[in-house]
Amino acid sequence: MQIYSPVQQISFQSLTSVYVKRDDLIDPYISGNKWRKLKYILQDVALKGKNHLVTFGGAYSNHLVATAAASVRAGLKATAFIRGEQVENEMLLLCKLFGMQLIFTDRESYKDKQQLFNSHFGNDNQAYFIDEGGASEEAVKGCAEIITELTSHFDYIFCAAGTGTTAAGLLKGINEKQLATQLHVIPVLKGGDFIAAEISKYESDVSKLHLHTDYHFGGYAKTTPELLQFMKAFIAETGMLIDPVYTAKLFYAIYDLAQKNYFKKDAKILALHTGGLLGILGMKEKLFQV
Numbered sequence: 001m002q003i004y005s006p007v008q009q010i011s012f013q014s015l016t017s018v019y020v021k022r023d024d025l026i027d028p029y030i031s032g033n034k035w036r037k038l039k040y041i042l043q044d045v046a047l048k049g050k051n052h053l054v055t056f057g058g059a060y061s062n063h064l065v066a067t068a069a070a071s072v073r074a075g076l077k078a079t080a081f082i083r084g085e086q087v088e089n090e091m092l093l094l095c096k097l098f099g100m101q102l103i104f105t106d107r108e109s110y111k112d113k114q115q116l117f118n119s120h121f122g123n124d125n126q127a128y129f130i131d132e133g134g135a136s137e138e139a140v141k142g143c144a145e146i147i148t149e150l151t152s153h154f155d156y157i158f159c160a161a162g163t164g165t166t167a168a169g170l171l172k173g174i175n176e177k178q179l180a181t182q183l184h185v186i187p188v189l190k191g192g193d194f195i196a197a198e199i200s201k202y203e204s205d206v207s208k209l210h211l212h213t214d215y216h217f218g219g220y221a222k223t224t225p226e227l228l229q230f231m232k233a234f235i236a237e238t239g240m241l242i243d244p245v246y247t248a249k250l251f252y253a254i255y256d257l258a259q260k261n262y263f264k265k266d267a268k269i270l271a272l273h274t275g276g277l278l279g280i281l282g283m284k285e286k287l288f289q290v
């Protein structure tokens, strides 16, 4: 399938040499890295002749919306186990409209995903297990393709990380092509050092990996007035939307590192826009205040 994900140069205040790989433009619902991750999962589903995707996520998961949209287009059924008590929000509404079945699951039961799958769908040989966020070898393979699409050299590639699967794919792509490019990863969770171990499950050579663990702004889906101010100024100046959970933290980190003269002179920096723009809807009250 043909996709549209150009590399564009952006300019924000003193940042003038940053390029962005616009995976956010691939699709509004199967967005960014979630499209990359699902690509080979869906191929595996077709290969195994399954017709029912079963997956997992929080109530604001971009992965759930992506899986819901992708399932309809591929002519498949989809079910999601949602962590926590029943809620109604924009993301889950989209999932429902795409025909996904939602099963709200208490936090204790949610911990054992395989058990949940077995107890509900153990007898359904059409059911296909997709881990939270789509994390899998297939996902890593899909994300590695981002590197093969690049037509010029970059000294630094930056991405945001939740599970690290996307970063693992990028690193695999860099290693396979033997590029001198260094991969810089911004964990959006507190205590992001665990991402290195996650990445090394998929890619053993981590010599080009650099983690920046101080840009979580309090933790997953947490923000500060400073981050939201940055996000607002960035969008208004570049015309490119970013989201408060992942990509705002990514671009803040690049901006902050540039301010601190972290980059060598004339370096070419590429940021991966992983999409997730529906995350803006989950923070609309806060964003209206800034």
Ligand SMILES: *Cc1c(COP(=O)(O)O)cnc(C)c1O
Residues within 6 Å of the ligand: 032, 033, 034, 062, 063, 133, 160, 161, 162, 163, 164, 165, 166, 167, 243, 246, 247, 274, 275, 276, 277
């Ligand atoms: C899910 C998501 C990520 C995190 O990807 P991982 O592979 O889990 O590290 C990053 N950015 C956006 C916009 C996402 O939706």
